[in-house]
Amino acid sequence: MSRTRTGLLRTKSIEQSLASGDDPEFALKKNLTALDLTVFGVGVVIGAGIFTLTGRVAADYAGPGVVFSFGIAAICCALAALCYAEFASTLPMSGSAYTFSYATLGELVAWIIGWDLLLELMLGASVVAQGWSTYFVTLLDQLGVTWPASLGPDATFNLAAFLLVAVLGALIAFGIKESLRVNLVLVAVKLFVVLFVIVAGLFYIDGSNYTPFVPDAAGTAETGGTWLTAPLVQLLFGIEPQVYGVLGVVSAASVVFFAYIGFDVVATTAEEARNPQRDLPRGILGSLAICTVLYIAVALVIVGMVNYRDIDPEAALARAFIDRGQDGIGTLISAGAVAGLTTVVMTLMIGAVRVFFAMARDGLLPVKLARVDRRTGTPLTITIGIVVVVALVASLTPIGKLEEMVNIGTLTAFLLVSLAVPVLRRSRPDLERSFRVPLSPVLPVLSALICFYLMLNLSAETWLRFLVWMALGFALYFVYGRSHAKLGRAAAGAAARD
DSSP: OOOOOOGGGOOOOHHHHHHHTTOGGGOOOOOBOHHHHHHHHHHHHOSTHHHHHHHHHIIIIIGGGHHHHHHHHHHHHHHHHHHHHHHHHHSOOTTTHHHHHHHHTOHHHHHHHHHHHHIIIIIHHHHHHHHHHHHHHHHHHHTTOOOOGGGSTTSSSOHHHHHHHHHHHHHHHHOHHHHHHHHHHHHHHHHHHHHHHHHHHHTTOOGGGGSSSSOOOOOBOOOOSSTTTSBHHHHHHOOOOBOSHHHHHHHHHHHHGGGSTTGGGGGGGGGGBSSHHHHHHHHHHHHHHHHHHHHHHHHHHHHHHSOGGGOOSSSHHHHHHHTTTOHHHHHHHHHHHHHHHHHHHHHHHHHHHHHHHHHHHTTSSOGGGGOOOTTTOSOHHHHHHHHHHHHHHHHHSOGGGGHHHHHHHHHHHHHHHHHHHHHHHHHOTTSOOSSOOTTTTHHHHHHHHHHHHHHHTSBHHHHHHHHHHHHHHHHHIIIIIHHHOHHHHHHHHHHHHO
16 A cells, blocks of 8 residues: 555545445446447547548648558557556546546646546537537538528537537436447447448549658648747747658658547546446457557548549548549438537547546535436436536537647646556555556656657647646636545544544
């Protein structure tokens, strides 16, 4: 057993964390299997970006070499996924990186991560809901149905985004198992569309489009023209993203890395897994493996169908089929994007609810909000609150401009979880670990360094917005969280008794 630290770095022991899930008032139902968790991961990782991002990055950065970019990004993500798998199997509780940090790096770091995850998950759900509304209206148009422009994606009130969040919110409130049954159906539709497109695209591949597979270097990429839109690494060290060549493939890997973001959300449902020690590593690593294969396959199809110089960066795959007279497949791709983004929004909101629930149960946010409804087995009050916020943000604000905030929030969580693995190995070598990161501490530290480098590739504007959000979080912690935390109150009570 390690000594429990006090003050800002006080830690919540593994035993205390596990015991908090035994209180009937705050206990979640254990309904999820390895299949549920894998589908959950695939549901949030694979979105509309599989149809657009691959083509855009091939055109702007890497050419056919984008296939290597996806492989490099997958390896980088796998390092973080290994760290999540070890933690999730050792400490199978709601909260994901927040809970892991509380047990290793201390309360203040845990608060930072929890606050950070709420930004990532709620903002991500709002951004994706807006993207869903665009694809939804486009699909209706392709089917001959007109959506009122006054209530569309560019209107003052985005009704489609609002209705999506409201319907998914009602489903999430009803129960996690029921939510994942719907998720399973939508993921099946999404995977069918992706696989169909891959197979259909094979008949239109022109082998000459693969030559050269890695085009010659062609200078640096455009970053927007101002210091605010330039990557922080460029401002600090003069390192600019490259176009084509080997460095272009590496630059592209930094971009496509974000296509894999989401597998970490699987860890937020750890407390609801039937056999978390076995199933959580399978769900996290299995979903990442499936998504990697699909991304590489789609990339091979796109750059094989269309010369990388001629790819439409806005609708790469759909345009490739439409130009060959296959308008029906273009419509099918829109349907796949609608199904894909539906599962992303639902999964992100589930993750946000579980993180908020874990923080409230620990007293860092109002405890009464964390009470679990006996009938649904879900934290109903938190669910309703988060759904209302996401619905209003998605339907009333131009939040899409803040998309990179999701990336920096996720990378911060990845970085701290990676560092926490060797910390817990050292402080609690006695813990039973059903899954262990190989070559620790080398691989966890390498994962943390890669995440930090990718964070530096985000724009200065994103960093400034992130710092403002974190300042608000610090203020809330010192005004409320620190004095109301159950861990601090228990320590104070023990000291008073002594």
